[in-house]
Structure formats: C-alpha cells, structure tokens
Amino acid sequence: MTGPRNEEEHEELRRERRALTIGAVQALILTCAAFAIPATGLLTGLAALAGIALLGVLQIAVHFRWFLHLDLRRSHRHDLQLVLFTVLIVTLMVGGSIWILFDLHDRMM
Amino acid sequence: MTASAHTRADERAHIGLTQREGEGPDPDEAAPIIFGFWVFLMADLVLFAVLFSVYAAMVNGGQGTAPGPADLFDLKIPFVETLILLASSLACGKASLALKWRHDRGRLLAWMGLTFLLGAGFLVLELRDFIQLATEKNAPPQASGWLSSYWLLLGTHGLHVAAGMIWLAVIAAQVVLWGLVHEVKLRIMRFALFWHMLDIVWIAIITVVYLFGVQS
Structure with a gap:
C-alpha cells in the first residue's frame, strides 16, 4: 500500500x-x-x-x-507560546548583554 | 472516518507532519515527544543566541591588531555553504514526506543519504575554511577576541551539523535493521526538526557574521 x-x-x-x-x-x-x-x-x-x-x-x-x-492555528498554541517565550528570553539576554558590553566599551575609550 | 480525517488535517496534535491515521505513531501519542524536542531545540537556540551576543560584543572593539572580517571574508564560500545547507534541508523535507507517504524504505533511505552527503559537503568546505584561517591567513582563535568568538560560534554550529550526521547515520541503520517501527519514525521526525533548526542558525550566522562583516 x-x-x-x-x-x-x-x-x-x-x-x-x-x-x-x-x-x-x-x-x-x-x-x-x-x-x-x-x-x-x-x-x-x-x-x-x-x-x-x-x-x-x-x-x-x-x-x-x-x-x-509553525503557524498560528489554535491547536498549536502551546508550541507557539514556547517559541515566543524563547524569543523573549533571547531578546532579553542578547539585548541586555550587548547593551551592557557596548556601554562598557564606550566607557573604556 | 472522512470527518475525523478532516478534523485531523485542520487541528493537528503537534507542529509538523503528523503520521497518517492508522499507521502511527498516533499524533496524540507523538505530541508530548515532539513537544519535548521543541523544548530542547529552543534551549539550544538560547545557547546560540548567547554566542551571537558575545560575537556582537567582540566584533566591536575586540579585533585588536589581528586581521578583521573585511580582510578575511570572501562571500563565495559562505554562499555555496548556504546553498548546500538549503539543499540538505530540502532533501530532509523530502525524506519526511517519503516517511509519511511511501512505504518503501529505499526512497526514504535515499533522501536520508542525500541529506547526509550534503551535510558532509558543508562540513568539508567549513573545515577547509578553518584550516586556511589557522594557517595561511594567520587568524587562529587566539589571535583576537573577535576571532575567538568567530571560531566558537562557527565551531558550535559545525559540531551540531556533525552530531546531526552521526544521529542520521544511526537512524538509517535502525531503519534497515528494525524497519519503520513507531520509535524509528519518531526519531526521523525529531531529526527533521533538528536539521531544519540548524539551517535557521546558519541563516543568522550568514547575516550577522558574513554579510554584516563585509558590509560594515
């Protein structure tokens, strides 16, 4: 078959x-x-x-x-929430690290 | 029967291709396993995101007197590498379709083999690039902060690709030895997620490392 x-x-x-x-x-x-x-x-x-x-x-x-x-169907909300939460964490970690390190870099100049 | 098949197509229990009704694994049974793998993938993505932030910090002010992106990067190789990975993703997608719709193992194994070979092609190009950087171009990881972060980011991605290839070879052996039992099907489904996710990481590398590198 x-x-x-x-x-x-x-x-x-x-x-x-x-x-x-x-x-x-x-x-x-x-x-x-x-x-x-x-x-x-x-x-x-x-x-x-x-x-x-x-x-x-x-x-x-x-x-x-x-x-x-990955799409926006109602039945996929759990998976979508997982991905969106990861996006949030990534934004905080990457954004925060870059902000602090660039600020430090400017002050060292 | 028709009505339930319709509901299934519209409201799948998990993201991605579900196996056909009656052939299993049942989508409801697969759902927690696939979801668990998504959790791993997202955690892996966070690891890469942190490596990217280290890279971003190092590319601005971590270069010292060592050669920088503008001296080192030639976009031809990364372009070919991108095409190879894209083709590998396509072959992997074809393997997923073969798993679901075909019952001959030959076709599935052929697509898995092509996925593997394209992955190997990518790694050969990347290794060649690494060797050139470390020798001719005087850009080993220890030459500057930027180069350390470059090697770390690219190396982590390359190791993921290599690990994926080992995993793929093991699954292929299981397909041959055990046939398409539910456990093996679930492994192929998870491998496909892993492989497509690595492609996404590579797109970010292309954008942030290579294209930004030659542009700025």
Missing part, C-alpha cells in the same frame, strides 16, 4: 509537497537577495545593513513557516 488512500489524503500530500517547494523557493530568493546587497553595492551604509537584517529575519520566518510548519 503506497500513496494517498482517499481524496482527503491526496489534498494533504499536495499541501505538504507545496509547503516544501514554497519554502525552498522563498529561501533561495531571500538568500540570493541578501548576498546581492554586498555583491552589487546597490545599497550602502546603514541602508545595506538594514536590508541584510530584514532579509535574514524574513528568511528565518520562511524556514519556521514552511520547513518547521
């Missing part, structure tokens, strides 16, 4: 294949766009850094959505 057994499963398989393709294509486009910024020199200075950061965040979102299948 192989493959989908009924119409529902056909639809499910089609959706899951589509998710993988969408994810791969979007990730590829975002990667190429991010590398294009320093390669072409179209953007410079702060605009370039902001563009790279935005593309990176977008690609991370794409990976979470299409490869890890």
Whole structure:
C-alpha cells in the first residue's frame, strides 16, 4: 500500500509537497537577495545593513513557516507560546548583554 | 472516518507532519515527544543566541591588531555553504514526506543519504575554511577576541551539523535493521526538526557574521 488512500489524503500530500517547494523557493530568493546587497553595492551604509537584517529575519520566518510548519492555528498554541517565550528570553539576554558590553566599551575609550 | 480525517488535517496534535491515521505513531501519542524536542531545540537556540551576543560584543572593539572580517571574508564560500545547507534541508523535507507517504524504505533511505552527503559537503568546505584561517591567513582563535568568538560560534554550529550526521547515520541503520517501527519514525521526525533548526542558525550566522562583516 503506497500513496494517498482517499481524496482527503491526496489534498494533504499536495499541501505538504507545496509547503516544501514554497519554502525552498522563498529561501533561495531571500538568500540570493541578501548576498546581492554586498555583491552589487546597490545599497550602502546603514541602508545595506538594514536590508541584510530584514532579509535574514524574513528568511528565518520562511524556514519556521514552511520547513518547521509553525503557524498560528489554535491547536498549536502551546508550541507557539514556547517559541515566543524563547524569543523573549533571547531578546532579553542578547539585548541586555550587548547593551551592557557596548556601554562598557564606550566607557573604556 | 472522512470527518475525523478532516478534523485531523485542520487541528493537528503537534507542529509538523503528523503520521497518517492508522499507521502511527498516533499524533496524540507523538505530541508530548515532539513537544519535548521543541523544548530542547529552543534551549539550544538560547545557547546560540548567547554566542551571537558575545560575537556582537567582540566584533566591536575586540579585533585588536589581528586581521578583521573585511580582510578575511570572501562571500563565495559562505554562499555555496548556504546553498548546500538549503539543499540538505530540502532533501530532509523530502525524506519526511517519503516517511509519511511511501512505504518503501529505499526512497526514504535515499533522501536520508542525500541529506547526509550534503551535510558532509558543508562540513568539508567549513573545515577547509578553518584550516586556511589557522594557517595561511594567520587568524587562529587566539589571535583576537573577535576571532575567538568567530571560531566558537562557527565551531558550535559545525559540531551540531556533525552530531546531526552521526544521529542520521544511526537512524538509517535502525531503519534497515528494525524497519519503520513507531520509535524509528519518531526519531526521523525529531531529526527533521533538528536539521531544519540548524539551517535557521546558519541563516543568522550568514547575516550577522558574513554579510554584516563585509558590509560594515
């Protein structure tokens, strides 16, 4: 017995294949766009850094959505809360460390 | 039957691909195991986040007189590495689909093998880069604070990839020896999460280390 057994499963398989393709294509486009910024020199200075950061965040979102299948469904609230709590912890730890260390760096100058 | 299948598709018990009804492991049975693995993944992500903050602190004012990002980085290799990891993620996704929809182990093992080989390709490129840095380019970890944090961050990611490959090889052996029993299916499902998560860490490395490095 192989493959989908009924119409529902056909639809499910089609959706899951589509998710993988969408994810791969979007990730590829975002990667190429991010590398294009320093390669072409179209953007410079702060605009370039902001563009790279935005593309990176977008690609991370794409990976979470299409490869890890994280979404906003009601039945996934526990998992979503876990991820959001991690984002909070990461923001506090990274933001706090960088703030303190940069402040220290300025005072040492 | 149709109605319950419909409910299942709309309200899965856990994130990610659930196995098909009647073929198990049942989504409700898998849910706590998959959720537990997500907790591990998020803890691992916090570890990487802290390494990133060390990196950010060191890249500003930790470089001393040693070579810096602008001297050392050539974006060609990181670009190829990114494409390889992306392809590996795609192969891993294909393996997950093969696990769910196909009952021939050959196809599943072929996708797992491709995932493994692409992971190996990435590691070879990364090792080559490390060796060049330590020898020709005079940029070993001890040369500056920035280089220490660079080696630590990239090395931790590389070790994760290597560990993932060992894990994948062990699971592949279990597929061959034991077949697609529930425990093995659950391991493949967790491996897929791990592998996709490593890709996310790599995207952050590409952005913060390489692209920011050559841009600023």
